Amino acid sequence: MLAATVVGGISLGFLYGLVALTLILLVRTTGVLNFAAADVGMFCAFIAFIAITQFQMPVVAAIALTAVFAALLGALTYGSIILIRPADPLMLSLRTLSILIIVRALAYKFWGANSPYRFPRIVPDGGILVLGVNMNYTQLTVIALALVMALAVSWLTGATRIGLMLRAVSSDRETAADLGVAVIRVDLVAWCMATLVAGVVGILVAQLTFLSPDMMSPVLLAGFAAAQLADMQSMRTALIAGVALGIIQSLSSVYLNQPEWSQVLSFAVLAGGLLLRGQLRRRVVAT
Amino acid sequence: MSNRFDRRQVLAGAINAGAVLLSSSMLARPALSQGIGPDVGINKTSIKIGLSGGITGPIAFASRQFSGYMQKQFERINAVGGVNGRRIELTILDDGGKGDVALQNAQRLLQQQQVFAMTTIGTATTAGILDFLTKQNVPLLFPGAYNTELISPVRANTFALYQPYEGQIGALTKWAYGKMGPGSAVIVRANPPSFDLSAKSSAAAVQAAGGTVAATLNTTYNQPEWTSIVIRIKEANPDYIIVLTTASDMGRLWQELTQQSAQPKKAMLGISPLADQAFLDTAGGNVPDDKIFAALPATVVQTAPEAKEARDLMPNEKMGIFGLEGAASASVIAEALRRLGDNVTRGKLIELLSDKFEPYRLPYMDTAKSAPNHLLVQSVGVSTIKGGAFVPATNEFVL
Numbered sequence: 227m228l229a230a231t232v233v234g235g236i237s238l239g240f241l242y243g244l245v246a247l248t249l250i251l252l253v254r255t256t257g258v259l260n261f262a263a264a265d266v267g268m269f270c271a272f273i274a275f276i277a278i279t280q281f282q283m284p285v286v287a288a289i290a291l292t293a294v295f296a297a298l299l300g301a302l303t304y305g306s307i308i309l310i311r312p313a314d315p316l317m318l319s320l321r322t323l324s325i326l327i328i329v330r331a332l333a334y335k336f337w338g339a340n341s342p343y344r345f346p347r348i349v350p351d352g353g354i355l356v357l358g359v360n361m362n363y364t365q366l367t368v369i370a371l372a373l374v375m376a377l378a379v380s381w382l383t384g385a386t387r388i389g390l391m392l393r394a395v396s397s398d399r400e401t402a403a404d405l406g407v408a409v410i411r412v413d414l415v416a417w418c419m420a421t422l423v424a425g426v427v428g429i430l431v432a433q434l435t436f437l438s439p440d441m442m443s444p445v446l447l448a449g450f451a452a453a454q455l456a457d458m459q460s461m462r463t464a465l466i467a468g469v470a471l472g473i474i475q476s477l478s479s480v481y482l483n484q485p486e487w488s489q490v491l492s493f494a495v496l497a498g499g500l501l502l503r504g505q506l507r508r509r510v511v512a513t
Numbered sequence: 514m515s516n517r518f519d520r521r522q523v524l525a526g527a528i529n530a531g532a533v534l535l536s537s538s539m540l541a542r543p544a545l546s547q548g549i550g551p552d553v554g555i556n557k558t559s560i561k562i563g564l565s566g567g568i569t570g571p572i573a574f575a576s577r578q579f580s581g582y583m584q585k586q587f588e589r590i591n592a593v594g595g596v597n598g599r600r601i602e603l604t605i606l607d608d609g610g611k612g613d614v615a616l617q618n619a620q621r622l623l624q625q626q627q628v629f630a631m632t633t634i635g636t637a638t639t640a641g642i643l644d645f646l647t648k649q650n651v652p653l654l655f656p657g658a659y660n661t662e663l664i665s666p667v668r669a670n671t672f673a674l675y676q677p678y679e680g681q682i683g684a685l686t687k688w689a690y691g692k693m694g695p696g697s698a699v700i701v702r703a704n705p706p707s708f709d710l711s712a713k714s715s716a717a718a719v720q721a722a723g724g725t726v727a728a729t730l731n732t733t734y735n736q737p738e739w740t741s742i743v744i745r746i747k748e749a750n751p752d753y754i755i756v757l758t759t760a761s762d763m764g765r766l767w768q769e770l771t772q773q774s775a776q777p778k779k780a781m782l783g784i785s786p787l788a789d790q791a792f793l794d795t796a797g798g799n800v801p802d803d804k805i806f807a808a809l810p811a812t813v814v815q816t817a818p819e820a821k822e823a824r825d826l827m828p829n830e831k832m833g834i835f836g837l838e839g840a841a842s843a844s845v846i847a848e849a850l851r852r853l854g855d856n857v858t859r860g861k862l863i864e865l866l867s868d869k870f871e872p873y874r875l876p877y878m879d880t881a882k883s884a885p886n887h888l889l890v891q892s893v894g895v896s897t898i899k900g901g902a903f904v905p906a907t908n909e910f911v912l
Binding site: 227230231234235238334338340341342344347351352353360362364365434435436438440441444476479480483484485486488 | 569573574577704730731732733735736737738740741742744745747748761764765768771772773774794795797
């Protein structure tokens with residue numbers, strides 16, 4: 227039972243890590259903490275759902291369309307939050323709350339009455355035994371796609387020209403601008419990329435659980451916790467922290483039999499992690 | 514400048530304050546007393562009924578169906594002259610499945626909309642407004658709710674049509690064990706307190722039938738992930754799984770059970786939401802015949818020929834069990850008002866339903882009549898799934 231519990235937590239944990247990744251990407255480049263990160267993904271998942279169920283699009287075409295939609299949504303969000311009236315990062319972060327409210331309200335308006343929905347299966351039902359534990363194809367797909375996305379973002383930010391510009395802007399915006407980096411274009415790329423990842427996360431969450439306007443609330447919370455544990459800096463640490471959170475939540479759900487505690491646990495892990503990191507830092511400084 | 518209080522100013526201020534307090538209390542009193550007046554919400558041409566339901570939120574499908582079919586049934590009745598010349602006007606407010614919003618809706622419906630009577634859809638939310646409506650002595654008529662508190666203790670103003678979950682699951686469990694034999698059971702329940710009695714009732718029925726309860730697992734509404742629940746079920750390897758939650762959550766549980774090859778050895782038993790279309794929609798196409806059994810209070814299966822009269826209310830909609838119940842509740846409300854004639858008051862309605870409502874039968878509902886516990890239809894049937902559709906599991910009532 228323990229092995230199955232850990233495996234069950236890993237797939238959801240990867241999704242927490244991806245949400246943390248989108249948060250860190252934007253904080254590092256634009257300084258903005260995007261409260262709407264997860265719910266934008268939810269909206270994209272609904273677009274994919276409508277494309278498949280109402281317009282009878284093939285799954286691959288629907289996901290491609292959703293990716294384009296996500297990128298455009300990211301650009302729109304960037305334009306409406308940041309470009310329209312520049313402000314300090316705190317104010318810009320608070321503006322993202324309005325995006326969260328608008329996106330969720332629209333989702334409730336259009337699709338709330340009949341929610342939750344069963345998202346069409348991207349992979350067939352069934353599974354395989356992995357080290358004696360039954361993993362279904364959906365969980366395996368979520369883990370595989372999450373790893374691919376994380377690697378893709380890592381490659382993009384670490385080994386490409388645009389990634390170099392992203393890192394330059396995150397290091398020092400003014401100096402980067404003085405050196406000829408098109409800061410606005412870089413910001414736009416960061417927002418589009420973050421929203422694209424969020425859209426994929428939304429579809430994967432809908433695959434694993436259900437599709438509903440409020441499906442991302444627990445995911446956002448855990449994503450924030452994972453991002454904080456990574457100091458809003460390291461995407462690799464955020465991914466690992468997300469997986470750890472997923473496993474802890476799964477263990478608590480199975481062994482404690484109190485499902486409402488899983489969100490409390492996100493806070494507890496976050497608080498504990500920050501405390502521990504603070505203590506370790508003090509010791510390092512002291513020595 | 515003198516700091517001394519001017520006695521006249523103080524006296525004038527006190528008189529003004531007193532006048533404000535007195536006038537505001539006089540203004541307030543009509544708003545409160547209108548809630549208990551005999552002729553509120555009714556005139557020569559109309560009768561107002563208020564409904565609070567989770568049109569959005571975890572029970573959206575059930576609420577939309579119940580309120581939608583109720584609305585259509587009232588419209589059908591109004592189209593042929595209404596009830597003794599009066600139109601029935603239904604005002605629906607969304608509570609999102611939240612108890613505090615349901616209470617606000619009830620207050621709004623009584624004080625602003627001035628409705629004559631209330632109904633609701635949602636077991637957890639109805640519990641939150643029972644006391645308020647009882648204090649106001651407003652009739653609560655045949656809600657789409659299955660709380661034991663609706664009928665025990667008996668409330669003068671409250672009348673139910675559908676056997677509470679406690680009675681449903683106890684009777685169903687006893688029947689299933691009698692039919693399929695003893696064995697172990699895992700009870701999966703949503704965490705609102707409204708399911709406490711049902712969980713106890715099903716555990717007692719399992720033990721009375723010679724079975725054992727291997728585990729009782731807690732979930733939330735719209736449980737985010739079911740893998741952890743299914744892991745525990747798989748560990749217990751039960752003969753039966755007894756589910757006490759929403760239809761869509763039951764569907765997702767079944768989906769996960771199928772993916773993890775953890776279906777119960779004998780059957781999954783559930784309260785009436787298991788008989789709803791929302792279960793089939795979320796379970797997908799993996800439901801084998803004669804494996805799912807749901808309690809069916811008061812009405813026939815929604816796909817039965819007798820239910821056509823209700824299905825025709827919305828021919829383009831796929832009617833679930835809650836839609837049928839909405840139509841049934843509307844019909845009984847209308848019949849009760851019709852029997853009162855021209856002289857309709859809250860007091861007379863309560864008196865009629867308490868012990869003078871003679872047997873009334875719809876094609877798709879068992880006979881409704883006054884009962885000491887204010888539950889007008891006591892019976893419970895059983896539905897199952899065959900060929901992907903709901904059918905009766907037995908022609909007899911199990912309660």
